[in-house]
Amino acid sequence: MKLSTRARYGTKALLELSLHWGKGPVLLKDIAQRQQIPLPYLEHLIRPLVKAGIIKSARGTRGGISLLKSPKEVILSEVIQLLEGSIAPVACVDNPELYPRSDICVTHDIWVEVKKAMDRVLESTTFEDLVLRQKQKWNLKQLRDRQK
Amino acid sequence: MKLSTRARYGTKALLELSLHWGKGPVLLKDIAQRQQIPLPYLEHLIRPLVKAGIIKSARGTRGGISLLKSPKEVILSEVIQLLEGSIAPVACVDNPELYPRSDICVTHDIWVEVKKAMDRVLESTTFEDLVLRQKQKWNLKQLRDRQK
DNA sequence: ATATTTGTTGACCATTTTAGTCAACAAAAA
DNA sequence: TTTTTGTTGACTAAAATGGTCAACAAATAT
Helix, strand or coil: CCCCHHHHHHHHHHHHHHHCCCCCCECHHHHHHHHCCCHHHHHHHCHHHHHCCCEEEECCCCCEEEECCCHHHCEHHHHHHHHHCCCCCCHHHCCHHHCHHHHCCHHHHHHHHHHHHHHHHHHCCEHHHHHHHHHHHHHHHHHHHHHC | CCCCHHHHHHHHHHHHHHHCCCCCCECHHHHHHHHCCCHHHHHHHCHHHHHCCCEEEECCCCCEEEECCCHHHCEHHHHHHHHHCCCCCCHHHCCHHHCHHHHCCHHHHHHHHHHHHHHHHHHCCEHHHHHHHHHHHHHHHHHHHHHC
16 A cells, blocks of 8 residues: 655655745756655656646756646646555445446455545645645754754 | 455455354355355465454364454454554565665654554454444345335 | 757666466375 | 364556667757
8 A cells, every 4th residue: 555656756856846836947856855865766657747737847957847836726636646546445435336246345445445545635625735844844843953 | 455365355254254143153165155166265264363262163064164262352453453464555665674765754753653553443343333234225225126 | 051969759678566377295084 | 073264475467657778850050
């Protein structure tokens, strides 16, 4: 039940972009370095995000990638779906019609509930939320560091 | 983020045992056939459940496996943990101490929330619940079938 | 122009995980 | 002592994961 690195790296990249929102494009190279992601791998990861219209990319000297939407409009569940595919714990949750017995299968119902519980968290989280949380964390850390 | 077959098969096997609770041991062969699980695979799957004291096994002519606890006392989250390991979507949720940056990492916090949401479902579900749901489903199905 | 800096694409690959299989064995009961 | 079951450990095929690499394309700077 682990999330793939695709989803983890991808959300981190989008968080970087969200923190940089409104300040022009960010270099893939820089994201890769700051988030410890192999650059050639990151190049592949962002592709579905470009396709989905969440980010755009530009080549050349002042290129890089940047958010197309406001962080407020980028929902975590959507991003995970793009990078990871469905988070349903079992395939029959997504298309019960393929699994003839799922209508009398009680474990099926439980996995539906688990997925809904995950969705409630992921659908209620935007990248604006993550940005706000991040800034709070940094403030707290500064306070802690000054105490020493 | 898919559950492994271990967890799926294992919970199905335990559901079979729960439905049979109080009526003596069930043959692995029968569980394997009813739930479409390869017998030699099932033999391996049940081992952690025996070790954990949830079921016991007996060899020989009137052997098989049977529940040691009442279905009411067997919690789904515990079973999943035994068969699948932690359901935490990322490893740093389980031991943040190994990941130095998790205290300032906001994605970490989200994964914690996702895990908690899953746990709320899995920890509140016992195999008695599953048995009751199963019997309700069967009743409904009978009613539906009579309508035809 | 052309050199440099970026992103794009597709093919490739090593490692790990998953989902089993198989054979030899052990114990209980008929 | 034969039959019926579960036990154990070694083994394996296939798929998924997590990348890498090379050739290319487009923007910008000179």
